[in-house]
Amino acid sequence: MNGEVENRTEDGRETILSVRGLTVGFGGPTVLENLDLDVYRGEILGFVGGSGTGKSVLMRTVLRLNARQAGTISIFGRDFDNLSFDDRLAVDMRVGVLFQQGALFSGLTVLENVQVPMREYLDLPKAMMDDLARLKIEMVGLRPEAAERYPAELSGGMIKRAALARALALDPDLVFLDEPTSGLDPIGAAEFDELIGRLRDTLGLTVYMVTHDLDSLHAVCDRIAVLGKKKVLVEGTLDKMLAFDDPWVQSYFRGKRSRAIFENAADGQQQR
Numbered sequence: 001m002n003g004e005v006e007n008r009t010e011d012g013r014e015t016i017l018s019v020r021g022l023t024v025g026f027g028g029p030t031v032l033e034n035l036d037l038d039v040y041r042g043e044i045l046g047f048v049g050g051s052g053t054g055k056s057v058l059m060r061t062v063l064r065l066n067a068r069q070a071g072t073i074s075i076f077g078r079d080f081d082n083l084s085f086d087d088r089l090a091v092d093m094r095v096g097v098l099f100q101q102g103a104l105f106s107g108l109t110v111l112e113n114v115q116v117p118m119r120e121y122l123d124l125p126k127a128m129m130d131d132l133a134r135l136k137i138e139m140v141g142l143r144p145e146a147a148e149r150y151p152a153e154l155s156g157g158m159i160k161r162a163a164l165a166r167a168l169a170l171d172p173d174l175v176f177l178d179e180p181t182s183g184l185d186p187i188g189a190a191e192f193d194e195l196i197g198r199l200r201d202t203l204g205l206t207v208y209m210v211t212h213d214l215d216s217l218h219a220v221c222d223r224i225a226v227l228g229k230k231k232v233l234v235e236g237t238l239d240k241m242l243a244f245d246d247p248w249v250q251s252y253f254r255g256k257r258s259r260a261i262f263e264n265a266a267d268g269q270q271q272r
């Protein structure tokens with residue numbers, strides 16, 4: 001892309017997404033105010049926050065699906081406000097999204113759903129699109145027969161995988177996952193986490209994952225960001241979350257359920 005600037009932190013991390021001073025509202029009180037956030041290449045960032053704090057609003061604003069009242073957003077080193085039409089298309093092609101509940105088109109098969117972004121952005125012969133879509137379907141661990149099925153014929157876990165295949169259709173650098181493991185049983189959720197970790201390692205993806213799932217935060221996220229009081233309250237490692245002096249953060253990361261997960265994991269590490 002023309003004019004792309006590489007942004008690196010002092011410790012050498014490349015900033016792939018940078019949000020500064022973001023304010024978003026819908027006519028009433030603001031939902032987000034003066035929010036800053038960075039996402040680094042190759043990481044899996046887990047984004048948490050109480051219900052209704054604005055996690056989806058933030059994700060949608062970064063995807064240019066919501067307007068903002070103030071602030072700047074840079075993606076791949078380019079300021080959103082200075083992108084030409086062609087640059088916008090180029091940015092969109094490098095970003096994949098898995099919306100809550102998968103958001104597959106019910107009248108299309110899995111294969112056709114995965115091909116939707118290809119049809120929108122690429123001009124490829126049908127046979128090539130079929131091959132590419134089947135590759136993505138295999139990549140997310142679905143059996144080849146799943147390609148011909150309709151969403152209503154899929155289990156919850158298969159829907160998430162099909163939606164992930166669609167998010168990967170254009171070989172993105174950055175994927176946004178909105179509660180990818182919600183509605184899955186613990187085994188299905190753990191398998192999905194493992195898949196996300198594997199795809200990050202093999203494809204070099206950067207993953208921005210909104211989640212309520214403490215297991216996911218522990219199992220695959222390199223860094224956690226907490227949304228509260230209209231901004232990113234704290235970001236960093238799990239240890240940093242545990243030490244952070246805020247009632248919501250403390251009850252979330254030190255509650256009964258979280259203690260069970262994190263203490264079991266710590267025991268496991270000590271035994272190894």
Ligand SMILES: Nc1ncnc2c1ncn2[C@@H]1O[C@H](COP(=O)(O)OP(=O)(O)OP(=O)(O)O)[C@@H](O)[C@H]1O
Nearest residue numbers: 025026031049050051052053054055056057058212
């Ligand atoms: N298009 C909109 N118009 C008006 N208000 C909106 C709109 N979208 C979101 N909101 C409001 O913004 C606030 C944050 O909503 P959002 O869906 O981002 O929360 P969330 O953190 O994703 O919650 P959850 O974890 O429950 O999904 C809510 O009060 C919601 O009603």
